Amino acid sequence: MLHPSHHEGEHSLIGQTITVMGWVRAFRNNQFIALYDGSSFNTLQVVVDFEHTPEEVLKKINFHSCLAATGKLVASQGAGQVVEVIAETIEILGEANPENYSMQPKRMTMEYLREKAHFRMRTNTFSAVFRIRHGVAFAVHQFFNERGYYYMHTPIITGSDAEGAGEMFRVTTFEANKAPLTDTGEVDFKKDFFGKATNLTVSGQLQGEIAALALGKVYTFGPTFRAENSNTSRHLAEFWMIEPEVAFHDIYDNMDLAESFCKYLIDYILQNFPDDLDYLDKRIQEEEKSMAKDLRRPMGLIETLKFVVENDFERITYTEAVRLLRNSKPYKKGQFEYPVEWGTDLQAEHERYLVEKHFKKPVIVRDYPASFKAFYMRLNDTAPDVPGDTVAAMDILFPGIGEVIGGSQREERYDVLIQKMETMGVHPEDLWWYLELRKFGGAPHAGFGMGFERMVQFITGMGNIRDVIPFPRTPGNAEF
RNA sequence: GCCUCAAUAGCUCAGUCGGUUAGAGCGGCGGACUGUUAAUCCGUAGGUCAAAGGUUCAAGUCCUUUUUGAGGCGCCA
Numbered sequence: 001m002l003h004p005s006h007h008e009g010e011h012s013l014i015g016q017t018i019t020v021m022g023w024v025r026a027f028r029n030n031q032f033i034a035l036y037d038g039s040s041f042n043t044l045q046v047v048v049d050f051e052h053t054p055e056e057v058l059k060k061i062n063f064h065s066c067l068a069a070t071g072k073l074v075a076s077q078g079a080g081q082v083v084e085v086i087a088e089t090i091e092i093l094g095e096a097n098p099e100n101y102s103m104q105p106k107r108m109t110m111e112y113l114r115e116k117a118h119f120r121m122r123t124n125t126f127s128a129v130f131r132i133r134h135g136v137a138f139a140v141h142q143f144f145n146e147r148g149y150y151y152m153h154t155p156i157i158t159g160s161d162a163e164g165a166g167e168m169f170r171v172t173t174f175e176a177n178k179a180p181l182t183d184t185g186e187v188d189f190k191k192d193f194f195g196k197a198t199n200l201t202v203s204g205q206l207q208g209e210i211a212a213l214a215l216g217k218v219y220t221f222g223p224t225f226r227a228e229n230s231n232t233s234r235h236l237a238e239f240w241m242i243e244p245e246v247a248f249h250d251i252y253d254n255m256d257l258a259e260s261f262c263k264y265l266i267d268y269i270l271q272n273f274p275d276d277l278d279y280l281d282k283r284i285q286e287e288e289k290s291m292a293k294d295l296r297r298p299m300g301l302i303e304t305l306k307f308v309v310e311n312d313f314e315r316i317t318y319t320e321a322v323r324l325l326r327n328s329k330p331y332k333k334g335q336f337e338y339p340v341e342w343g344t345d346l347q348a349e350h351e352r353y354l355v356e357k358h359f360k361k362p363v364i365v366r367d368y369p370a371s372f373k374a375f376y377m378r379l380n381d382t383a384p385d386v387p388g389d390t391v392a393a394m395d396i397l398f399p400g401i402g403e404v405i406g407g408s409q410r411e412e413r414y415d416v417l418i419q420k421m422e423t424m425g426v427h428p429e430d431l432w433w434y435l436e437l438r439k440f441g442g443a444p445h446a447g448f449g450m451g452f453e454r455m456v457q458f459i460t461g462m463g464n465i466r467d468v469i470p471f472p473r474t475p476g477n478a479e480f
Numbered sequence: 481g482c483c484u485c486a487a488u489a490g491c492u493c494a495g496u497c498g499g500u501u502a503g504a505g506c507g508g509c510g511g512a513c514u515g516u517u518a519a520u521c522c523g524u525a526g527g528u529c530a531a532a533g534g535u536u537c538a539a540g541u542c543c544u545u546u547u548u549g550a551g552g553c554g555c556c557a
Binding site for chain 2: 025026028029030031032034043045047049050051063076077078079080081098099100101102103104105106107108109111112114115166167203224226228229230231232233234235236239240241242337338347348349395401402403404405406449450451452453454455464476
């Protein structure tokens with residue numbers, strides 16, 4: 001459909017009779033329809049000749065009703081748009097009776113719209129968010145394709161329950177109350193569809209490593225499932241994750257890749273979705289007018305995105321982070337709820353201090369204690385000033401969102417890996433193939449996982465992750 | 481899973497110390513309007529105050545339980 005920013009269309013079609021189809025955003029002065037078809041943020045003005053338009057058609061030109069208008073495209077007499085269609089005929093394609101329709105041409109809360117997920121994409125905010133979501137997804141593939149990475153489809157149903165990334169959703173064809181039992185009274189998964197217990201994937205990483213040790217540079221991008229009872233604005237039970245895995249990369253290559261990846265995605269949206277971004281930016285400013293000054297964002301949305309693209313991320317080790325936190329004002333004043341001690345994981349309040357107060361930019365923290373990180377992360381050599389064993393792991397922390405990326409160099413040394421599995425209670429026999437990758441033609445390699453929705457959340461400035469995925473799945477909610 | 485807060489008209493909200501007939505804006509409906517930009521103007525209808533129970537002469541307001549939602553925390557991406 002034509003819209004004011006579609007310059008090619010303007011010039012080639014002015015003076016011609018055309019048919020346009022879309023949904024009514026507004027009907028002003030009994031005369032002007034703002035028609036919207038989703039192709040961009042903009043609407044096209046259709047001028048109605050109401051003396052020659054049947055009464056029953058005029059009555060059905062309502063908010064969000066769908067229609068086809070045929071008429072001549074002309075340069076607009078009004079100020080707000082470049083071109084407009086002088087309608088000769090209007091055909092109502094789909095009514096939207098305002099007496100029963102749950103959407104209204106006014107500001108609605110995100111919570112209300114979440115209950116109307118079948119209609120919320122028709123709003124300015126959500127249409128902008130989902131156009132941008134598409135843009136980010138496209139940019140993911142473009143980024144990796146340009147760099148010679150292969151897109152790998154790792155399984156959604158997985159039989160390995162040793163991935164250690166949280167609670168899993170069971171996949172079974174057994175009736176919930178009629179599962180066959182073994183002699184010892186346990187569910188007999190040998191009789192289940194796959195002949196073993198299976199779950200929805202929590203990560204494609206382990207299979208990604210198989211691909212990386214064959215094709216060199218690969219990435220996955222697919223749905224991921226966590227059955228955690230997480231009730232926050234940045235967790236979903238079903239989300240999309242991007243996981244590059246690269247042979248011959250160490251932790252530093254890994255951080256470089258992750259940082260340039262983040263910047264590429266953000267820059268792609270800045271370049272290609274300015275109208276949508278501009279609307280979201282203004283929307284946030286409007287929303288923050290009624291908020292206390294210290295609760296507002298330090299920078300506007302677009303300003304923030306440009307800042308992230310143009311500046312290096314801060315890089316520190318976990319050990320340095322702990323030292324820095326223990327010397328911080330909130331620590332000395334006892335304002336942290338959780339203790340800061342080498343060997344315990346950084347809490348959200350600590351990460352927020354580093355990102356939002358101290359460095360005021362994205363921060364990459366690396367070399368975490370081995371004790372609370374996954375078994376597959378590569379053990380670092382001991383270092384002076386570091387009180388315990390660390391692994392080559394890194395997290396990228398963003399303002400407002402927290403962890404957007406978590407990654408590591410993988411343990412490629414067979415003996416070290418098997419020892420770590422044993423101390424961490426992972427059964428080597430369950431991951432025999434993973435171990436064989438180290439035995440035969442193994443290589444140093446590294447990778448990371450990016451939470452796709454978290455990145456979209458950051459780019460759109462949306463406060464709740466449920467509002468950047470079309471149909472959110474969270475504890476107690478799988479409507480639509 | 482834990483903590484805190486909330487639920488009043490279709491939507492967004494106000495409702496004082498427990499007191500008589502629960503209000504506003506927007507939206508809806510009826511009307512006016514041929515250059516509007518979330519158009520504007522006039523008129524009008526609309527309520528089981530989330531549910532159940534309790535205290536009280538009297539409950540939207542206080543108490544208990546439940547439901548739903550939000551924010552924070554934990555788990556993580």
